[in-house]
Amino acid sequence: MRGSEARSVSGASIRIAGLAKQYGSVTAVDDVNIEIASGEFLALLGPSGSGKTTVLMSVAGFEYPSRGRILVDGDDVTNTPVNRRNLGMVFQKYTLFPHMSVADNVAFPLKMRGIAKAERHARAEAALATVRLAGYGARMPSQLSGGQQQRVALARAIVYQPRVLLMDEPLSALDKNLREEMQLEIKRLHSELGITVVFVTHDQSEALTMADRVAVLKDGRLRQIGPAKELYERPANLFTAGFIGEMNFLPFRMVSRADTIVVEGASGPAWQLPLEAAVDDLQPGQPGLLAIRPERIALAASSGDENTVRAEIKDIVYAGAALLIIARLPDGSEIRARVPGASDLRGLKVGDVADLHCPPEAVLLYAEGPR
Ligand SMILES: Nc1ncnc2c1ncn2[C@@H]1O[C@H](COP(=O)(O)OP(=O)(O)OP(=O)(O)O)[C@@H](O)[C@H]1O
Ligand SMILES: [Mg+2]
Incomplete structure (x- = not known):
């Protein structure tokens, strides 16, 4: 001692x-x-x-x-x-x-x-x-x-x-x-x-x-x-958010904010998020950036899942313990997902369209502005 x-x-x-x-x-x-x-x-x-x-x-x-x-x-x-x-x-x-x-x-x-x-x-x-x-x-x-x-x-x-x-x-x-x-x-x-x-x-x-x-x-x-x-x-x-670790930033617009926050983004239907997701004090109608870490994103089990984005796979990089999936959203922005290296990709390959699931508790919302 x-x-x-x-x-x-x-x-x-x-x-x-x-x-x-x-x-x-x-x-x-x-x-x-x-x-x-x-x-x-x-x-x-x-x-x-x-x-x-x-x-x-x-x-x-x-x-x-x-x-x-x-x-x-x-x-x-x-x-x-x-x-x-x-x-x-x-x-x-x-x-x-x-x-x-x-x-x-x-x-x-x-x-x-x-x-x-x-x-x-x-x-x-x-x-x-x-x-x-x-x-x-x-x-x-x-x-x-x-x-x-x-x-x-x-x-x-x-x-x-x-x-x-x-x-x-x-x-x-x-x-x-x-x-x-x-x-x-x-x-x-x-x-x-x-x-x-x-x-x-x-x-x-x-x-x-x-x-x-x-x-x-x-x-x-x-x-x-x-x-x-x-x-x-x-x-x-x-x-x-951008300086520490890897982060995806996706543009979004806040639809409503009551018991939950509803946002709509570049692709797919609106998402429901817990109130704690908002780091900045955002108001309905306001645009912002939705942040999510690549390791929190998973391949959706089925295309009907909530809180997913559809994205075209541009690259799959084998990085030992993890697989890095780089994909493009319909608006042209890039999204990265890290899944365990042993994951079953169910035959997905470059050029395919994948549904990426973003768990609501892993999402953070920021107002747009200078970083
Ligand atoms: N003696 C000096 N005269 C004028 N400007 C200086 C002087 N020392 C530092 N600065 C300026 O002050 C700012 C902060 O410098 P500092 O050395 O503290 O940064 P740092 O975070 O340690 O950067 P680095 O990671 O490159 O070491 C910089 O813009 C630098 O150019
Ligand atoms: Mg220094």
Whole structure:
């Protein structure tokens, strides 16, 4: 139970309050408010240029906000220099000193803090063991693989037992297998050390697998924050719906809204949907976009089924565990369905017309508008 004891002492809470950052006329971050609990693992997710690094650097102290405050464990650190915030950092590129041994690299932050040599080396060795590199201390960074170098960077970030670990795309330089291995490694470290982690990524599946909560940024603004499941199952807006996972968007018009919602779309008869389907506040007569995940769509048992669309199959792609069916609706728009790889397609082939069933509870409705 060492892990849970550590959790209660070492992770700091972070409050990002009204953070804004201007570079001349460029607004990099615009009024971002996030509360991160002690020991939480938060991912900052967003497309390139959305402000992720700027938020992280403001927490670290490398950037000074144009407006807003940063609080760590309730203390306002907005004016506190980087080296006095006691936060660990890991960057995208391995930033090891090439002329220093692995052990000296890891011990470096301790040297900067004036800790004696014997203790430095004992603590560096312990940190290396934590990232599963015990015995590698005498090597030079050039004698390590990319994944091992990034582990050394991680050891160096945790060696002085920071209250928070800030990571900016630390795995993006690694290949897929190594990246997945390191994702698990970082998660293990997080639960073992109990420290608060803020992890920047533009890879949505990485954010969903690793984090307790995900904050979605776009154009410097926070668009949604919540647990992975919530973001995936009920995106709060069109941007998140399109950015996280795969999503089909079909145009529709709302016919009525009473005990249920009735919508009509590009093809087939009107659909009845539960009231909860409407994410945005849509009114009868209004057009919108109906969203449904490809894996929620199934081949209809018979053509008389409710909530189906008729679509012409353009392609069937075998993707191991799943089959991807790409089809075209009468209005020309595309719809994708993912069905289990072992599914019986009942002889369907490219060029055939299929009835695709969209279960009402899997449908979300958004107003049309900018994403
Ligand atoms: N020093 C700077 N001077 C001017 N503009 C900047 C500066 N740093 C960042 N920006 C701008 O601020 C915005 C946010 O940049 P930021 O680096 O935070 O994005 P990001 O989400 O980390 O992107 P990426 O995924 O590409 O790393 C971008 O439009 C960027 O061009
Ligand atoms: Mg960045």
